[in-house]
Amino acid sequence: MAEHPHALLIRKGYEAFSSGDMDTLRSMMTSDASHHVPGSHPLSGDFKGIDTILGYYGRLMEQTGGTFKVELRTVLVDGRGHAVSLHHATARRGDRTMDEDGGIVFRIVGDKITDLDECVENIDVSNEFWS
Numbered sequence: 786m787a788e789h790p791h792a793l794l795i796r797k798g799y800e801a802f803s804s805g806d807m808d809t810l811r812s813m814m815t816s817d818a819s820h821h822v823p824g825s826h827p828l829s830g831d832f833k834g835i836d837t838i839l840g841y842y843g844r845l846m847e848q849t850g851g852t853f854k855v856e857l858r859t860v861l862v863d864g865r866g867h868a869v870s871l872h873h874a875t876a877r878r879g880d881r882t883m884d885e886d887g888g889i890v891f892r893i894v895g896d897k898i899t900d901l902d903e904c905v906e907n908i909d910v911s912n913e914f915w916s
Contacts, residue, residue: 791862791866791867791868794813795860795868801813802855810842813897815894816835817834817835817899818834818838818897818900820900821900822903824905824911825912826911826912826914827916828844828845838901848878848915849878852875853875854874856875857871858871858873867890867891868891869888871886871887872886872887874886882914883911883914885905885906885907885911889901889902889904
């Protein structure tokens with residue numbers, strides 16, 4: 786059985802992110818998309834607009850010296866414009882390391898991502914790593 790188009794869209798996005806293909810990511814989101822990052826650290830908050838979101842992704846790489854990696858574990862869909870990804874993230878930042886599970890709740894309209902709500906395994910650990 787073929788995978789749902791929304792699951793394929795999310796998989797394509799993870800592949801593009803992992804390879805640094807910002808042009809593909811840009812083509813997958815609406816121009817006014819939002820990415821919400823939990824926590825109380827310098828990289829948390831609401832990133833509105835595709836340029837701001839891609840800038841946030843660049844900051845993830847800058848802050849970790851390019852060590853930020855995400856391994857997609859699974860994608861769940863509801864067939865009504867929502868998808869949930871579960872992934873494992875690793876990174877190094879100075880003497881700190883990140884090695885934890887997380888996920889993103891996506892809202893999709895047509896064939897474009899409009900909203901990303903990021904979730905982390907341990908918000909305190911995430912705050913400490915990024916602070």
